[in-house]
Amino acid sequence: TRSEGFTYTSTRSRVVFGVDASRERLAAEVDALGGQRVLVVAGAAEMPLARELAEPFADRVVGWFDDVRQHVPVECAEAARALARDTSADLLLSVGGGSTTGTAKAVALTDRLPVLAVPTTYAGSEMTNVWGLTEGARKTTGVDDVVAPRTVVYDPALTVGLPPGLSAASGLNAMAHCVEALWAPGANPVTTLLAVEAVAGLTRGLPGVLADGEDLTARSDVLYGAWLAGTAFATAGSGLHHKTCHVLGGAFALPHAEMHAVVLPHVLAFQTPALHPATVDRLSRALQGPGAERPAELLADLDDALGIPAGLRDVGLREEDLPEAATLVADVVADGAIPNPRPISRADVDALVRAAWAGRPRR
Ligand code: NAD
Structure with a gap:
């Protein structure tokens, strides 16, 4: 209760919400984060959508990573990190559900790159500073503010295809x-x-x-x-x-x-x-x-x-x-x-x- 006192730490992310926001406002949000070399992270099924959304700033996309799997196996995280380094990426753009956001977070964790998240499910990972990785059957999770997406673009139009x-x-x-x-x-x-x-x-x-x-x-x-x-x-x-x-x-x-x-x-x-x-x-x-x-x-x-x-x-x-x-x-x-x-x-x-x-x- 209020009389007992409390502590509140707000998340520091910027949220842009609206039907068609991903098509109309994503380029401006990439600019606002200073993205000159964008690495796009999306599962194979969402990659066509990601390519469409990245069209307005296609000249600044340096790589596409689509090996997204549930619970972020370390091999996938390592492959994404290697691509980020090889391409000298300065911004991670994730388009997809919690597994995709999680893959971008795994790169942010080690390589300290900002994440711009465009969620396509209701998982909510984009609002947390929690990361998760799996090695074999073992899942490890941790908390680090560096993985919390800096900007999140919520576009309800992207969820109409969710069965x-x-x-x-x-x-x-x-x-x-x-x-x-x-x-x-x-x-x-x-x-x-x-x-x-x-x-x-x-x-x-x-x-x-x-x-x-x-x-x-x-x-x-x-x-x-x-x-x-x-x-x-x-x-x-x-x-x-x-x-x-x-x-x-x-x-x-x-x-x-x-x-x-x-x-x-x-x-x-x-x-x-x-x-x-x-x-x-x-x-x-x-x-x-x-x-x-x-x-x-x-x-x-x-x-x-x-x-x-x-x-x-x-x-x-x-x-x-x-x-x-x-x-x-x-x-x-x-x-x-x-x-x-x-x-x-x-x-x-x-x-x-x-x-x-x-x-x-x-x-
Ligand atoms: P998911 O990302 O694995 O996606 C599930 C399926 O939905 C995939 O096949 C994907 O291709 C498909 N899909 C995604 N968007 C779609 C769309 N708009 N239309 C049609 N198909 C679409 O599942 P999820 O439920 O989004 O996320 C679950 C994962 O997120 C779990 O691994 C969970 O641990 C993690 N998670 C992490 C946190 C955190 O704070 N770190 C919070 C919540 C969830």
Whole structure:
């Protein structure tokens, strides 16, 4: 709460947001960052789009890097770094989802080049100073301000091609960022403000995006929500929800997006009694409820509307795995293992994991 005092560090990135912003304003943003030798980073599927966007400053593009893979294998990072050095690049332009942004960040980390990011999903990586690399099966992450993109151009028009399944998965990933930001260790009144506004944008936009992927109003609402969600999460950090999903995903190879979507309403139901009543009220309204209602059920309704499986039982977790699942989660989150507004006991974890396995939290 405000009376307890807080610390707020804002991200230093510049954001340009708007339909067609990538076509109309990207060249000016390259100029503003002093980009004379631009290395374009985009996955093979997004490279045609990246080439089109770079057309107005094609004479300043010194290289194209398209070996983008999930979780940024070190070999890919090394190849991108070598290209940046060979071409004496002075600016990295990334066009794509979180994997692409992550590849540009890996180059920024070692070579200290500024990143101009043009996101095409709702992952939110472009708003954080977190980098990630994988070597074999091991993923390493770290925090360094040098990887945070200096400028981000958000263009809802670039997301119209994101298919319904990916749109829902990515949008609900953003939802997890903003809901978690309400209680994560770095939460403060400003991140709460951002988080509630993000929830509102995602809730307003996602059903429309699934009904008509070319609805630019809905696409704009979701991308706006994803931006604010990423911003709130970048400051608030990860808490009960992400730690729980990290453990479950790692131990039982559950599908990432569905698992997050299924677990989130249950974590929210657990946390709600410890949230400030005014926050609960605003959150319920953001989820299009009448306010002062239990927000977890409203979030579960949204999952229903988006066709998300009901419980972890529907995405591959077996009932006989529940004791082990609860033990693994409890080791990481229970009995004071993480700072949390509501104390979490082993019994709480058992109940949470079983409820998420069985189906939605219900009124
Ligand atoms: P992604 O970047 O792997 O992209 C998923 C798929 O979507 C790809 O096949 C891509 O070609 C396709 N795609 C992207 N944009 C599209 C568009 N507009 N139309 C059609 N297809 C499109 O997935 P993601 O969900 O964007 O990002 C996930 C990755 O980002 C994970 O590795 C995650 O760890 C990372 N991430 C990092 C942070 C951070 O702070 N460092 C934050 C969030 C996510």
